[in-house]
Amino acid sequence: MSNSSNGKINLLGVLTFADESILDLKLGHEFYIEAMDVRTVLNLLEEFGPISDRSFLKVELERMSCIDIHISKSNIIYVVKKSFKNIKDAKIEVDSYLLPLLKIIRLFKECTINIYVLYYCGFDETASYTVKRLSYFPQLYPALTSGKPVFLDEEFLRLTNFIKIIDKNELNMNFKNEILKLALDYYDLSYYEESTPKALLDLSISLESLFNPSNSELRYRISRNAATLIGKDKVESQEIYKFIKNMYVKRSKLVHKGAAADLIKKDEINLLRSYMRRSIKSFYKYTLECRKSKTALLEELELTNFGDSPVKDLPW
Secondary structure: OOOOOOOOEEEEEEEEOOOHHHHHOOOOOOOEEEEEEHHHHHHHHHHHOOOOOHHHHHHHHHHOOOOOOOOOOOOEEEEEEEEEOOHHHHHHHHHHHHHHHHHHHHHHOOOOOEEEEEEEEEEOOOOOEEEEEEEEOOOOOHHHOOOOOOOOHHHHHHHHHHHHHHHHOOHHHHOOOHHHHHHHHHHHHHHHOOOHHHHHHHHHHHHHHHHOOOOOOHHHHHHHHHHHHHOOOHHHHHHHHHHHHHHHHHHHHHHHOOOOHHHOOHHHHHHHHHHHHHHHHHHHHHHHHOOOOHHHHHHHHHOOOOOOOOOOOOOO
8 A cells, every 4th residue: 555645644554355346436525446466455464464374364354355366366355445634534534434434335235345354654853654444344244244245237337326315424323223224233133143143133123123113013014014115016025024024933932942053044144134124125215215214114014015105216
């Protein structure tokens, strides 16, 4: 990483689970993604510390899937960069924009893309690097997801369009609705769980925050409301309704009786996450763009038939 005349602090974040398609993603707020060869990254990490054991660093980068060990002679690591005038501005931008943005990316594709380690570094009089701050981030568990974010063209376009929206506004302003923020937080928390039962509990809370109007008839109301909102037609709505009801049966067994992990399948978690992604985005459009409340949405869903959602044709 070279010294930038545009700023005194340079940010370097090492990404997990990325491939060359990620280079086309415009992150907004002047953050950008760059491919670097493994040797260069190892040299930087050795210099930055606190670990200077090169062999150990390489093993760690492979373990966290910063290096794709499934590709023969893989020698590329993807990093996110930006220059800042001072460390205070850098911290604010990372905490308020970059880290929440990773949640948004996972809201558009089943994947565990994340930052493994992040450095804020400047230069001293000898042009050597001086690390101002070092941050490690919790591991996302690839065993519960499909891994790398290989975006289809349509998915990539939808994500890009949404990032353009949040680049013009503060991300937190777009998710200032507390119910929506709670749903997004618990949806995303499911990626940090190492077991399917824990992931199911997180996703259940996410569902309930959006679709439960009261404490009664929990399974029926949540299943029907979700199926009505995101079902593209009557057949798909019925499929969603039956699936979510079945997952709530498993949730009940888990909470009240304890459930063996093999009762909750990885594929079920992935499918439930896909329904949550669609639900959160549909809820976002209805409650924030249409300026209506959760109560108004649930009242409308109660009177709506399967296949006739009040939210259609999401642009993202």
